[in-house]
Amino acid sequence: MMRDETEQPASFSTGRRWGQALNFVLAVLAAAALVLLANHLASRHYVRAAWTANADFTLSPLTRQVLQSLTNTVRVVVFYDRSESLYTPVTALLKEYSLVNPRVEIEVVNYVVEPAKAELIKARYRLTPQARDLVIFDANGKTKVITQSDLSQYDLTSFVVGQGRDIRRTGFHGERLFTGALATVADTSTPQAYFLTGHGEHDHGNSSHDIGYGKFAALLLDNGVRLAPLSLAGTNAFPADCRLLIAAGPQVPLDIAEQEKLEKYLQSGGRLLLLLNYTSRSGLEPMLARWGVDVGDNTVIDERNSPPASGSVLVNQFDPHPVVGSLSSARLPLQLVLPRSIGRRVGHQQNADAAKVTELAVTSEAGLAVRRARNGSQPSALRERQGMIPLLVAVEKGGIAGVADAGATRMIVTGDSYFLDNQMLEAAANREFAWHAANWLLDRPQFLGGIGPRPVREHTFTITAAKMRRLFWILVAIIPGACLTFGLLIWIRRQR
Secondary structure, eight states: OOOOTTOOOOSSOHHHHHHHHHHHHHHHHHHHHHHHHHHHHHHHSOOOOOOSSSOTTOOOHHHHHHHHTOOSOEEEEEEOOTTSTTHHHHHHHHHHHHHHOTTEEEEEEOTTTOHHHHHHHHHHTTOOTTOOSEEEEEETTEEEEEEGGGSEEEEOHHHHTTSOSOOEEEEEOHHHHHHHHHHHHHOSOOOEEEEEOSSSOOOTTOSSSTTOOHHHHHHHHHTTOEEEEEOOSTTOOOOTTEEEEEEEOOOSOOOHHHHHHHHHHHHTTOEEEEEOOTTOOOSOHHHHHHTTEEEOSSEEEEGGGOOTTTOEEEEOEEOSOTTTHHHHHHTOOEEEESOOOEEEOTTOOOOSSSOEEEEEEEOOTTEEEETTOOTTOOOGGGEEEESSOEEEEEEEESSOTTSOOTTSEEEEEESOSGGGSTTTTTSTTHHHHHHHHHHHHTTOGGGOSOOOOEEOOOOOOOOOHHHHHHHHHIIIIIHHHHHHHHHHHHHHHHHO
């Protein structure tokens, strides 16, 4: 049999084919190893950046500081219907928390499609049968529940004036409330604060009346502070667990025995938030003078920074102090109501042994102190002083200024008490001041940062009836017709 001359020899030998196969396998394994190594490095050394224009879920430095200080696991239960408008921003924000610190463990329970699981959550956290759309923080045997109504800031202007029935959501308070709740349940200690009573002070249990202090009390509770009333009358003494005393606008002077108890409390490292208004008669002026604080018997007006016919003063000049530092950097003003001057006493020596008095906020150069003025009136015969007038002071003694020291005495004295009542707490940056003041007095430097509401941006598209008809025909006829025509032309071409 003759060999076929046209038969071609094999291009590759068996050994060469196996070599090529082995080469291919090794290349695939090397590529897979590189991919795994890159993913491993990326998971441990990643960088996240916000590319959206609004950066809605970029966490504030305060939130990051609180998250990084967590050492225990915090369980967060999102008890929500997924169809609710706030479900997405709530879960997206909490995801950012867990990415910063994996100890924040998130569990989503949709009570609509998981009724059995929802009943277990209600039983575990003792929720009412009607409970829905909540975020629950749980750690160290403490829980904090945030409802959907707490998360939003609304604009009721058009509804109130009768120009419409729309209530617009203008702000999202998620980060402020979540960070406060996180710090509350993660903190193993719970400081005790007392509201002084018996002298006509603002009622911290009243959340409905304009001059009540219920909203301020709620802010402290959100901050993880226990609250109770305190009377110093008779034989009552300061409780041993008092970390902060709040005297909110006393109208009747404290008697001599009460003043002596308060002086002793401060000398032993006590903390005091004293809020005086233009009608206050506390009887504490001599004691404050010994601490280097001068309380004016007047009303301060600032024509440059006062809304017309309001009697209020917008204050935007601050000292670089932990209580007001973030307000100054963010250019957020305080809005006070007919304040009185509170400043450093003339001749007070700020040496190492004396109390350090810092004037936290002053008026503009157009400030005017009017003795016993009422309702914003300015009788020229009663003018007391003019210029930059101090309205708030911080006092510290026994520690290094600005550094947490449980043995140091700290005081904040303000020339107005109405700016933290139910009506005014949300005005300007009053809430932020209250938050910072409480945390500075309680030696909580990790909370000395501001978290404001995130704006809710609305994009409105106006479409006339003619444009709507045009859009209908484009979507229903023109676009589908163009696709059919193009397909028909291709089919005809292929038939040729």
